[in-house]
Amino acid sequence: MLQKPNFEHVVLVTGLDEVLGVAPKSEVHTLTTPLHRAFSLFLFRPEDKKFLIQQRWSGKKTWPLVWSNSCCGHPELGEENIDAVKRRAQFELGVENFELLVEVAPYRYRFERGGVVENEICPIFFGISSDNVHPHPEEVENYEWLTWDEFVKRAFADETTFSEWCKEELRLLEQTDVFREFMGR
Numbered sequence: 001m002l003q004k005p006n007f008e009h010v011v012l013v014t015g016l017d018e019v020l021g022v023a024p025k026s027e028v029h030t031l032t033t034p035l036h037r038a039f040s041l042f043l044f045r046p047e048d049k050k051f052l053i054q055q056r057w058s059g060k061k062t063w064p065l066v067w068s069n070s071c072c073g074h075p076e077l078g079e080e081n082i083d084a085v086k087r088r089a090q091f092e093l094g095v096e097n098f099e100l101l102v103e104v105a106p107y108r109y110r111f112e113r114g115g116v117v118e119n120e121i122c123p124i125f126f127g128i129s130s131d132n133v134h135p136h137p138e139e140v141e142n143y144e145w146l147t148w149d150e151f152v153k154r155a156f157a158d159e160t161t162f163s164e165w166c167k168e169e170l171r172l173l174e175q176t177d178v179f180r181e182f183m184g185r
Contacts, residue, residue, distance in 0.1 A: 010036040010074045017121050022077050029062050029116050036074065038120035039081050040107070040169050041089060043070035043127045046099055049183060050145040052133065053154075054093075056163075057141050062116050065141060067154075068163040069170070070127075085125050094134030101127045104176040111164040124169050126178050148183060 008025040012034050020034075028034060043052045052070040056063050073088035075081055081103060089095040105124040110117065135143055146154070155162045155170060173179050 008074070009076070010038075011077050012036050013121060019077070025074065026061070029118070031112070031115060031117055033117040033119040035119050035121065037081075038072060038074050038122040039085055039088075039125060040069050040122055040165065041071040041085050041125045041127055042169070042173055043089070043093070043095065043129060044182065045145065046128050046130055048145075049148070051148055051151050052093075053144050053146060053151060054135065054140045055142040057137070057139050059138060062118055063113060063163050066113075066163050067161055068166045072122075072165075081123055082125070085127070089127070089129075092136050092139045094136075095129050095131045097129055097131050099128045099130065100178075101125060102178060104178055105169075105172045107165075107169055107172060109165050109168065113164075118165065120165075122165065122169075124173055126173065126176065126182075128182070 009022040010025050010028055011022055012020040013036060014020060015035065028036065044050065053067055054070060055065060055067050058064050071089050071092050073084060075084035082101060085101065102125065103123050104126045107122045107124050108120065109122060110119045133143060152170065155167050
């Protein structure tokens with residue numbers, strides 16, 4: 001299992017995604033979280049087209065124990081988004097190999113929950129992998145593979161079980177050609 005880095009930072013940006021600098025991840029997620037770069041991954045298995053959801057680790061500062069999409073993270077300064085997704089998928093989920101990994105939609109959001117704000121420019125990635133999942137215990141509390149319809153039903157069953165960004169992103173993902181082709185819709 002990969003070790004958690006001693007220092008993680010986020011890339012602070014303008015509304016036009018121009019770099020302003022970096023700040024320690026541990027210090028930016030407050031009620032006044034500055035806009036920064038992130039990404040979201042929606043990971044599918046090719047054999048049954050099931051989608052991976054995860055419950056965020058109970059020790060997380062942001063949205064602990066909330067269910068969300070497969071993986072989220074922050075690119076390092078100068079790191080391409082796709083490389084950040086691969087790095088984070090390996091660290092957080094133990095997933096190293098992808099049959100397909102592609103950025104499918106831009107996304108920007110700001111949500112507040114429990115006295116913490118997430119404020120991110122967060123492109124959405126679609127991934128397919130046959131790798132077994134081995135979640136990092138300090139990132140993922142629990143996980144499940146669901147059909148897309150099961151996922152959508154559960155995501156909108158109430159206001160708080162799933163992250164707000166996950167629910168908005170799933171609607172954006174459903175509109176993409178790569179998703180529709182994969183799902184045969």
